[in-house]
Amino acid sequence: MTDAxxxxxxxxxxxxxxxxxxxxxxxxxLLAIEAGSADDETINxxxxxxxxxxxxxxxxxxxxxxxxAHVFETLLDELRAGRKPCDPPTVKALLRASDVLADHVSAARGQAAPVDEARSAALVAELEALTHGGAAPAAIADVLALPEADEFGFRxxxxxFSTLAAPEPAAASGWRVTFRPHARMYAKANETALLLRELSRLGPVEVALDASALPDLAELVAEEAYLTWTLDLAAVVDEASVREAFDFVEADCDLTVEALSDAPAATDAPDSAPDLDIAALLARATAEAPVIESAPPVVEVAPVVPVAAPTAAATPAPAAQAAVTIRVDLDRVDRLINVVGELVIQQAMLAQRVIESGLARSSGISVGLEDLELLTREIQDSVMAIRAQPVKSVFQRMPRLVREVGEMTGKRVRLLTEGEATEVDKTVVERLAEPITHMIRNAIDHGLEMPEDRLAAGKSGEGTVRLAALHRSGRIVIEISDDGRGINRERVRGIAVSRGLIVEDAVLTDDEIDNLIFLPGFSTADAISDISGRGVGMDVVRKSIQALGGRISIASVPGKGSTFTLSLPLTLAVLDGMVVSAADQTLVAPLTAIVESLTPRPGDVHYVGGHDAVILFREQFTPLIDVGMVMGFRDAALTPSDGVAVIVETESGARAALLFDAIQGQRQVVIKSLETNYRQVEGVAAATILGDGRVALILDVDAIVANARRRSARPELKLAS
Amino acid sequence: MPAASTIHTLIVDDQLSMRSLIRTSLQQLGFREFREAADGEAGLREMIVKPAHLVISDFNMPKLDGLGLLRAVRAHPPTAGAAFIMLTGRADRELVQRAVQFGVNNYLVKPFTVAQLKDKVEGVFGPLT
Known part of the structure; x- marks a missing residue:
């Protein structure tokens, strides 16, 4: 996309x-200004x-x-100068203007549709009215016209060049080194040619040899030194670097180093001097400027107006030291992550080999390997941290959404955000925007009541939507809550029955009813509106969260509001897994899906309709799925009591028991995409490479359970008892 | 007629894109020696450590604005003689007056073309080679 x-x-x-x-x-x-917590520097x-x-x-x-931007800026300039008040209507207009400005930027970037011209024009008119108090604005066309260079008679x-007191060394400047070795320098086996080569590393050197001291051959003493070199180094380096080339022989020669031409010895100044200078200079730079008594001669056109002395306000208060950052191409980071993934695998393989070799745990190799494991884990964490981004980038899009949806629905909404600095993998952050947007729309459109209804219910007329992010046990949790009316369970239940999602006499807990809204097919047809409709139901939200390895749940209290909780992994690159075997295959089940594991007793397993096995688990019949069979690893079913049943819970809360031959252990595995390397396989989420070098498939627990359900006679809702 | 390649320039602007733009434009004019700073204070630090022949500085910057940088540069004898071109967002008479008061060599209104930049630089240094 970039023309390099x-x-x-x-x-x-x-x-x-x-x-x-x-x-x-x-x-x-602008939000700080709206909240009344703004100072002059904020407006600036x-x-x-x-x-x-x-x-x-x-x-x-x-x-x-x-x-x-010009119209926008003009109004801001008025506010900045204190000529216009920063009252609530103005701030509201500014916020809307910032939305439209963002639209203009997106449009200019070619990322979005052209800007809504009518909206933009209306806002321009509004901003101009605020700026000029309704008077006719100056023509905007002037903005684009480039001003005449000598507009103010500026010359x-x-x-x-001669006035620059200590001009920077011209490009040609450098150092003149005079070098006369003593005899003992040669005696110590030092070689002039090597020293010259060292010096020439700094830049081009012009060498002149002075052999005038060389006596006639008859008088020449072989051990004596007679030669002097004059070396002109054309390089802008400091004197110390030049002297460094002669470091080892300085005591055994006559050495002078002098700056060529006007080269300043700037580096001779102690390092602390600039700081002292800067403090003093800053003080002077920000001190009261003398008021111009008369217009300076060069400003001929300007009328003689005393220019207001710049006050302290002209100099912004020292802002907090901004974090030093570098921009790095994402590809490079991903390559690094990939290599670290390989390192983790290699380290695991090495550990496996050491165990196989029967070395004692206390052996030097084993101990060293453990240290290596710690280091590897640390490297991995640090590398993941590079990809981590604060959720702020998503959160900060929400105030605009809330304003717009609030306007469309006629509801008054206040958005509270918490934990904006919470960090999570960049990919997760990017893919969170859509589900969060959708849920916030929902919260305002369906959750919050109209102001009059709220007042009637004894609430504040302004509804609150809270968006919070936090870290909880190795995952990131995002909560979206509102203080609205809560889920209308009667209605949800009615819809679920009419869509055939539950049987009419199903006995459901409140929690189960609330969770019905995530079911595919729970069409929100009755509730579709311009705002939250858009044909996207909560099942789509749930799917996108699940695609990120996350889960979503809802808690609702009638009359008090609802809270949606998203729980997501911090990264998509590694996974805590349970390594299991089925038939001859080694598989990995994501640890997050596992509830517990048990060895089935023969009496625990029952067969429904002759073939569908269920296992009695905590007094509930739970479908028992023979993974070796459903994955096609073997033809004959495993006798349940010969294997291990791992109870898993899908994202929708449904439970099933997966039957494996054995559990090998718990391990952190590096996720390798199967789709990138092979193709998508039903029931398989991804692959990984184990310590022994074998590829193991990572199970897609949800898909396996869903498939098994489809295969059985009728999709039976866990909710029906 | 100074050779553009011999003029050491310090570019001061809080926007990376603006600094890149100025640098790229100057490169097209034959300039070769650049340093950059992201605000007036950093610019001043650069100047004190190693003076440049030419400072091209934005006016509106955090920490220390272009005018403050100009004053500080002029107040420090080793840097006082440096050429200073101020970039402004618009032709603001008052700002230009104050810049003149503090000894600005030239000013340039954004947005600018490479040709305009050349005019402004040549207005200070004479025709460049």
Whole structure:
């Protein structure tokens, strides 16, 4: 997508990346202003964000973006200068303007449909009205016109090279080294040629030999030193580097190092000096400027107006030191993650070999291997941390959504976010946006009541939607809750019955009824609206969460509201698994799905309809699935009492017992995509490489259970007793 | 007629894309020696450690703005003689007046073309080779 040949295209890509950050800063700042927690620097930062977007847009000729940003910026400038109040209606307009600005950026980037012109124009009018108090605005066309260079009668001040007190060394400057070895230098087996070669590493060296001290051959003493070299080094390096080349012989020669031409000895200054200078200079730079008594002669056109002295406000308060970051191509990170995955596997293989070799646990190799394992785990964690991103990037899109949905539904909504800094794998973050968006829409559209209904129910007219992220036992948990009316269980139950999802006389707990909304086929037809409808039901939300290895649940209290809880793995690259065997195959079951395991006693297993086995587990009949059979590893069923039953729970909460031959142990495995390397296989989520080098398939527990259900006579809901 | 390749330039702007844009434009004019800083304070630090011949600085930056950087550079004898070109988002008379007061050599309004940048630089250094 980037034309590598055009450097400006690459810069444009950078610009759009910066726009994302700037738009984020803008929204954050505006929300702080709305919350009343803004200081002058916040307004300044907001202004700067819009200003920077405009500046970059201008450079790349994105005219629509420039036009809109200009109107936006003009109003912000008024606010910044204190000429307009930052009252609630203004802030609301600014927030909407930031939404439209984001639309303009997306459109300019070619990522989204063209901007809704009517909306944009209406907002431009609104911003202008706020800026000019209703008076006719200045023509926007002026913005795009490049000003005349000498608009203010400005005359450039010519640069005089001689006035630069300590000019930087010109490119040609360098050092002159005079080098006269003493006899003892040679006696210590030092070689001038090697020293010259060392020096020439710093840059091109011009060598002049002074052999004038060389006596006639008859008088020559072979052990004596007679030669002197003059070496001109053309390199901008500091003196110490030059002297370093002669480090070992300095005591055994005459050595002078002097700067060539005007090269300053800038590096001779102690390192602390710049700090002292900076503090003093900053103090001067921010001190009161003298008021201009008369217009400076170069500003001929300007009327003689005293320019307000810049006050302390002109200099922003020192902001917190921004974190130092580098931008790294994602491919590189992924390659690193891949290699670390291989390392983990290799380490496991090595450990296996050591065990097989019968070495004592206390042997040096075993101990060393354990340390290696710890280090490997640490490397893995650190590498995963590189891919980790705060959920902020998703969370910060939500205020806009809440504003828009609130406007459409006529509901008053306050969004609370918590744990924005919680980090999770980048892929997880990206794929969270859609389900969260959907659930927030739902929460406002279905969950919250109209203001009058809320007031009648004794609640505040403004509803609250809370979006929170937190880490809990190695997973990330995201909660979306509202303080609305809660799930209407009668209605949900009615819909489920009418869709044939449950039998009419099914006895369901409240919790089970609430979870019906996740069932495929629980059409929300009755509830579809412009906002949350869009043909997407909660089953789709659940599917996308499951695709991330996560699960979703709901808790609801009538009249008090509902809470959706998403639980997701921190990374998609490794998995805690139970290594099991079925027939001759080694398989991995995700640990998160496993409830417990047991050895079935002959009397525990029953056969329904002659072939469907069920096992009595905690006084409930649970389907027993012979994994070796369903995966086609063997033709004859395993006698249950010869194997191990692993009780698993699917994402929908359904339980089943998977029958394996044996359990080998628990292990962290590196996930290798089967689809990338082979193709998708029913019942298999991915593959991994075990310590002994064999490939093991990672089971897709949900698919296996669902298949087994489909195969049996009728999909029987766990809910029906 | 100074050779563009001999002029050491310090580019100060809080936006990476802007710095890249200025650097790439200057490269097209034959400039070869660049350093960059992301705000006025970092720019000042760069100047003190190693003065540049030319500073091209944005005005509106966090920490220390372009005007503050200009004043600090002028107040420090080893850097006082450096050429200073201020970038502004728009032709703001008051800003230009203040910049002139503090000894700016030239100013350039964003957005700019490579040709405009050349004009501004040549306005300070004379025709470049």
């Amino acid at each position: 040949a055009d450097p400006f295209e690459a810069i444009k890509v950078t610009f759009f990346q910066e726009c994302d950050e700037l738009l984020g800063d803008l929204e954050t700042g 930062a907001v202004f700067r964000a819009v200003h920077s977007v405009k500046g970059g847009a201008g450079a790349f000729g994105l005219e629509d973006l420039v036009r809109f 450039p001040v010519a640069f005089d």
